[in-house]
Amino acid sequence: MNPAFSVIFLTTLLGAGQGVFLALFVIEARAAAGLLTAPSVMFYWMGSAIALALLAAGLLASFLHLGHPERAWRAAAMWRTSWLSREVIVLPAFMVAVAGYGWAHWQGLPGTLWLGAAGAAICLGLFLCTAMIYACIKFLQEWATPLTLVNFVVLGCASGVTLATALAAVLDEAITGITGAWAIALTCTGLLTRAASLWRNARLKPRSSLQTAIGVKHPRIVQKAQGFMGGSFNTREFFHDRTPGALRAVKWVFLACAFVIPVLLLAAGLATAVPVLLALACAVQFGGLIAERWFFFAQANHPQNLYYQAVS
Amino acid sequence: MNAPLQAVPDRTETKNTTCYMCACRCGIRVHLKNGEVRYIEGNPEHPLNRGVICAKGASGIMKQYSPARLTQPLRRKPGAERGAGEFEPISWDEAFRLMEERLRSIRATDPKKFALFTGRDQMQALTGMFARQFGTPNYAAHGGFCSVNMAAGMIYTIGGSFWEFGGPDLDRAKLFVMIGTAEDHHSNPLKIAISKFKRRGGRFVSINPVRTGYSAIADEWVPIRPGTDGALLLALTHEIINTGLYDRDFLARYTNSGYLINLDPASDQCGMPIRSGAAQAGDNPDHRHDQLWWDRHSRRAVPNHTAGADPALLGDYRLEDGTPVKPAFQLLLERVREYTPEWAAAITGIPAARIRRLAHEMGITARDQKIELPIAWTDSWGKEHDTVTGNPVAFHAMRGLAAHSNGFQTVRALAILMSVLGTIDRPGGFRHKAPFPRAIPPAAKPPKGPQAVQPDTPLAGLALGWPAGPDDLFVDADGGPVRIDKAFSWEYPLAVHGMMHNVITNAWRGDPYPIDTLLIFMANMAWNSTMNTVEVRRMLNDRDGEGEYRIPFLIVCDAFQSEMTAFADLVLPDTTYLERHDVMSMLDRPISEFDGPVDSVRIPVVPPKGECKPFQEVLIELASRLKFPAFVTADGARKYRDYPDFIVNYETEPGSGIGFLAGWRGRGGEKAMVGEPNPRQWEMYEKNNCVFHYRLPRSYQYMRNWNQGYHEWAQRTRVRRYTDPIVIQIYSEVLQKFRMAAEGRGDSQRRPPAHLQERIATYCDPLPFYYAPLEVQTTDTARYPLAAITQRPMAMYHSWDSQNAWLRQIHTHNYLFINGKMAATQGIADGDWIWVESMHGRVRCMCRTSEAVEPGTVWTWNAVGKAQGAWHLAPDANEARLGFLLNHVIAEELSTADGRPISNSDPVTGQAGWYDVRVRITKAAADEPAATSPQFAALPAAPGTSGVRRLWQAFVAGKGDFR
């Protein structure tokens, strides 16, 4: 696939926003359980505002992806069959929940925990919808795996919690340690789950081949002409035209930037109590996840590509 | 209150006309919406294409609305170089005045200084008539570099040829052998027929260096080295004769196989058939049918077709006077004796066993799967037959055989193989299309000498004709050529389609003489229609010592801004096919079917763009102004208002009843083929799908070389003058006459110049033989080992104009296809930039490796490459940047030992040998630019072409955006 930045930003921004919100909710829950000192109200509503901003930015990015954004409302129609449609319903619902959650905290209303629980449930639903948009396409074998959902959840949470840690360092130093620990744990987990999907995808055997694509049983089939020479939607949308070397480079960059460096920065930031390091961890990780998502799309080898191999 | 808006309903209409996106001439239905072309579909009621249409036909809209269209007459700007493409618009009045003045003075002094050469036009009857009336012999169409070998080789053998003249009867064939077709000619009808043939279980063998297009769906692909088809055909004939798989009855009765050939070396007539001088079959003074047979029953020589006699086909005999004779078939047998499959295997690259098997498949299918139709007919010698029989082996061949300098003899070999199998004008084999078969050779003759060209007088003779011997050559007293292209000279005696490919070079050199004005219609002689393109472009722009252009005045008529129009002094904007009247005339090359004559018309479906004027109207206007006898009345008044009027009212002779169109003749349209002019003829064509189809009675549909009933019908309808049989020339008397002249013998007093004697004696062989193409003979094949050929892709086949916005997406640039293993030996990989180099030049291009090309051949799609800026393409368009022409490495002349220029052509017919070139390929250096070479300076857009460059477009008919 040719990665589209609108979708890359959509998924990464949503993930981070969801992660921030989940961090807030878990902190509140643990505080309610007396497991940690409750942070300030400002932490909640600022956190919620940031989550909401990320979600809104993601939503905006998604509009850029559309040929007809003015008809986007129609996308809610097919929720029975389409994960995309479900996402279109769940995302605003989640945004409302986040807004309500932050507002409730701001206003000092009771029941925020219950509100947060509802929000968290919607949040998990949103993770499911977003991930399933990709995981449900069975012939995109790189995506059609539970690891896609796992990675969307873990990477979204990792980036969100790293952000929450940076936020805590500014607003509520007391909880920095615990959120930082979570961030490190989630990022490490993300490294494992993402590495697992890399390992899996490297060993994928494409089920489609030129033989099944054109129905000719012969070991040696070579396309000579795809039927047009100046490119088409099929060559622009599904080919990234980057070399395998470039792809490998992006892979190492995202493994470093999304996982290794943020963990080191988080650890250093927690150890030295320098908030800039945590902010830097947050920024590097987000950049790394952009690269990760780019790679996620680029690595997906669409079976339609079998039909578009050569011009002459 | 405003009145409610009245929606204007869309105005839709459907009009019938004839396609011209290629030369097939399919019937089309053009749907119009508000005057714009909405949809062009095949006309289901048209006999040629029966409703189908090809990729080009369906893209006619993009031709009609091409931004490259010329819309006004243009004159080269004073001071601008030819080729720079700098023009100023002028009026038609001015253009006509310019031409009239110039042509009048040429005509009044030396008419041959005016030359008219046309590309793939379908109006040769009119253009040829114009030239003849002007008085110039320097006229031809593009046949000389197209497929004249195919026409001449077959017509001089069986009286007909492929495509418009005849073709394979795939309705009834069981085995179909296609040899040497480059995706070309008779596109839709052949596709329809092959598909039906395959579905009926017929076996399809394709012999071709490359497997694309038609070959792709062959049951068997036989890869062959280019230019070696003659060797294969002769080996097949060898095997068929030696296993006794030939159709003896057919050969004996319908060919000259049994004719006794004089072998007395002392005789002046040695090598000619013995003639009795007695009464003859038929009524044709040009063709006496008094040759002798050796009757194997009475064991003596008898006049051919003596009742009860059966000719010996083999053996050697002595006449009563002691003259040693052999039947022609015996000579053929002796000729092919050395042409064994093993011999051919070494030349063609096809294993001997495979050649044998192919021969057996042909012979056994022909012998054992005979077709018998309950159709009674009478042959030319009065014998009544209860049935028409046929041997279901059909062939089709075209440029792959023709475009070699050994092509004439190769095509002769093919026609003889087809005859040996007994498949001529019989069901399941080859079938003629009216007005074929013609006499061998046809009656039309070129003028006999320079005296035929006189000021202010029509040419005495036809510019193009069919020589029957040295007396019909168009040469001066010294044996030198009279035509600018040297056709019908001793260099190319049977150049029956002329030699357009040498006109510019000869005129530039002033050899045999300089000319003044060259009028080119629809031919891209500065690009893909010429060999040696770089040099020819230089010649077009070259000046003599006094600063005058060597070709002083160049007029080009075309509908589009091409590479060629850039060189013109005067550009005439032609219309597209949707804007004009045209006729596919019986006087020219009609679209006849096996079952009878068919002609058709084009009728304008949209008005001409800008000031575009059909070329025919230009010719008729000029002819009237110059007062050509056929175009003015006795008192000098203009005879024809315009082209449609000319078509209706012109008769070949006053009162002859023969005109351009054969349908709906007679005052009320009640007559066919012959009849008085019908003022409502166009209307009647229009009402009948623009096509006239005359179906012959079944008994006249077969065996037409020798079918008495058919001949009588043909005589009544003036298709033929005589009713004599057209006997297949296994042994060619015509060629023998030329050879005898070279040997200083024979009836003709004409003798070739000394330096051409050996050439004539060698190549004018009355029996087919194989020789390596002339260019190959002079090439160091160790240095240049690869044959380089081209094909036109089906989506662009015959698309000689307009870079079509839809079709160019399919073929935007071209690659050189090379065999994968061969590429590996050169260290070349798929997609590499390479140099293709011949003795004559080199081209840089990209390559594609392929398993569908034999290792000794490289090939490319022809004419996809364009010069920068031509056809209204951006200078950096893929066609110019990545596309290329192979023409740059092909020469129009051969190097000769004596330094005399000679065309790179077949020594018999002058067919351009543009498939003969040998090349080598090398990898381009890494630091070379990623663009093809050579490149040419970008042409500016000509005045009158579109001033708008659309970044994108979306054609929707009826909105008026594209008018």
Add this chain to the structure above:
Amino acid sequence: MTQLALVIDLNVCVGCHACVTSCKEWNTSGAAGFMSDDNPYDRDPTGTFFNRVQTFEVGEFPNTQTVHFPKSCLHCEDPPCVPVCPTGASYKRPEDGIVLVDYDKCIGCKYCSWACPYGVREIDEHQKVMKKCTLCVDRIYDTKLPTAERKPACVMACPTNARLYGDIHDPESVVSKAIRENAGYALMPEWGTQPANHYLPRRKTEMRIHEDELERADNPLKIDGRLPKPGIKDPSLDDVTSW
């Protein structure tokens, strides 16, 4: 239930691209139009087409097959592109099985094209909606057309009649018979999309010659004395042996 479809006979397709441009020509001014072209006369021209003809080489020289392969929307019976569409713009008609896009509902998210393994959907870069083969739905039900012409433009155009059209659920239809009798197959069966369009494979007609078919009693060489009967007086074993 009806399922209209094309059956493409690779045994007769010569790769002429007639289906490609006739489709474009019909549809650009039709209900599925327009079909835009970018850089129409510039570098890298590119445009919207519903149908493409591709070329493949199978095997190695000299045992090479050149396969011309036309491809357009296969109108799957279980089309993966339909359920993923968030707006319902992409739909399969229950009455005839044609998969269509409702341009008024399409938001141009391209998701359906991702969900098609065959690469037959193309977004129009200027109308910004997803386009694809409609089986010329604006022709096949047009009662103003003669019955014989109520077929997709590509089918009408195809010079080798390599494109058959009909209802594959009707066992008596031309297409069902062709699939049944000529081993018709579907593309990428591994995804269970059940394409309605089918392809017919290459079929090879061969000729077998027995050696004893080569020479027959009426071999003409006998007539012309090349295989002469020996003379009665010519030497024979009778002259020299006595058993």
